[in-house]
Amino acid sequence: MSTPFIGNQAYFPGIDAIPFEGRGSDNPLAFKVYDAGKRIGDRTMAEHLRFAVCYWHSFCGNGSDPFGPGTRAYPWDAVGGGLAGAEAKLDAAFEFFTKLGVPYWCFHDIDLAPDADDIATYERNLKHMVGLAKARQEATGMKLLWGTANLFSHPRYMNGASTNPDFAVVARAAVQVKNALDATVELGGANYVFWGGREGYASLHNTDMKRELAHMARFLTMARDYGRSIGFEGNFLIEPKPMEPMKHQYDFDSATCTGFLREHGLDGDFKLNIEANHATLSGHSFEHDLQVAADAGLLGSIDANRGNPQNGWDTDQFPSDLYDTVGAMMVVLRQGGLAPGGLNFDAKVRRESTDPADLFMAHIGGMDAFARGLEVAHALLADSPWEGWRRERYASFDAGEGKAFADGALDLAALRDLAEKAGEPTQRSGRQEQYENLVNQYLQR
Template identity: 40%
Template sequence: MMSDFFAEIAPIAYEGPDSRNELAYRFYDKDKVVLGKRMEDHLRFAACFWHTFCWPGSDVFGGATFNRPWHAGANDSAAAAQKREVAFEFFQKLDVPYYCFHDVDVMADAANVAEHRRFFAEAVDHLEKLQASSGRKLLWGTANAFSHPRYAAGASTNPDPEVFAFAAMQVRDALEATHRLGGQNYVLWGGREGYETLLNTDMKRELDNFGRFLNLVVEHKHKIGFTTGGFNFDAKVRRQSMDPADLFYGHVGGIDVVAKGLLSAAAIIEDGRVDAIKAKRYAGWDGDFGGTIGGLDLAGIADLAVERAIDPKPVSGQQERIENLINRFL
């Protein structure tokens, strides 16, 4: 059953730059063709699970401030399922084509390897159904190999081989799930890799293990046939932004900023003056002298400079002119 957590929020639509509706897109017109491609296809927005639905509004100075029903008790299978359904309601109403997640964002809390695999598989089955019913797609998945206390000293760089192996299990399962769900990319997010002090660190061993881990992931990617990015849109709201609508305000404003940036960039390209200034500045490399020295060794270039009695003069980089030109399009 699809969630109605955001029942009071109407689907977000494009209404144009003059719209007074604070929950409407003013610049993000997904079907507008920009430089030969639909805006949606240029930007490929994805809303994330973690800060949007997993963070309870806490920080180092205080506890949770968000009254989300899936945070009311234990993060069990029922709470995780509710969170997934609310997330897809959000993705649909925001009208972003993609979403992204860490493994633990979408599953119940697990106490061991077996539970992790079971709860994650349960979540992936549900995500597959939600994708089919909503038309949303997965931009990328990843494994959270940093938040749990076991990763205090890193994952692939951890001095304990069992931690290395636990991370390998998570990444293997997350990579395979991302491939199954049609993900366009897979992310390796090493939030706690590295070291705190050289006093207790075997640097060579850690670097070797890190390199081996990356190679193992790439080998497995090829083995399962993962051959395939976009914008991950992480519009983290403030701890006082506790109303459900605040999530929409944060995302709508951010998406419009990126869309306006795309339109401005396209206008700069189509105008052509900035590119022309840059081309003129480097034109010498495309002329006779620049082409000639491209095929000479150091001595040959030096001899040519003497032979032609070159006397190059400095020229303006015209930075202020270019800045003014760009500001015309912002």
């Protein structure tokens, strides 16, 4: 049975609503694990995972890379540019969303609407497309996970946006952020994201880093105040990334962003949107950056993808590593979930994948990978000895002298005297392999 969509034609002919067929299925256009209504603990898979499709890679990306032009020509491209092309792309996007069966989507301002150097034209284009997107949301039940502004592609932003040394560029960036916030509120967006883009430096020789960071904080504060003034009640999100396109990005990783937000008094309104590929580029694991954000009370949302360690740059591949998805969902479940954030597939099909069906198969694989990660993570936390092992490892701090230390009731001299009294500590194994084996055991169930 075909899923209804708004538009004059089917941009994905021959592909109907993606069904759940279970692990015995060989159908590449069916879910093997992701069953939206299946309950895991106190919520359904859909409620836990809150999947979103990104507009930029999925409907704007043509497969180009630094070494060659695009390899994909989608049917909606034949309409041409301008508003007519944007409208066709919107129809294709909502057809895809509804056939895939995701509840959310995400966009940059100039993904959705044609850009223009003339501010009035840019604003008119965006307002027009937001109106159409709102109608399609109402007709299909789709919701906006988050909106954002592209402050990195246009040449005016070659030296940054809010951190640009030219005030005129900072002011021009405010045009896009104001309008993107307006659009996010109009579409009922649950979050608003800032990705640093070119907020960083290429060389310290010509950079006043302290001043640029102060300007970035001022800009984010102004955006926060404006968003609240127009009724935006969701989270503002910063997306960490260590480098690329700049040599050094100011939002390097979770720890860096946490310190920045706390220094400038923004941690009450801002949280972090953690991308897997950005975490690994910073030298951390995906799970590490998620845990740092969660421990700070700042894990707001996730961009679900992966990198390629052999390439060493931001390849934005669809997630397929079950160890990554189990680790990620362990962090998410321990903090009680992601809402109002979610799992956005900030990922693109490979340059060599040129058929429209490839876009479906990529998302199906990513959704199944996280669904399996959810199943295993929940079982490890609820039914296995995992959490008991971890508590046991720190049990010496739960009573007696260890608890007195943790509570701040001892000084350094007292610790010295206790150590002398106790003698050489007994060696205790960390049993890392036991944990790894348990993950494998539950993955095989």
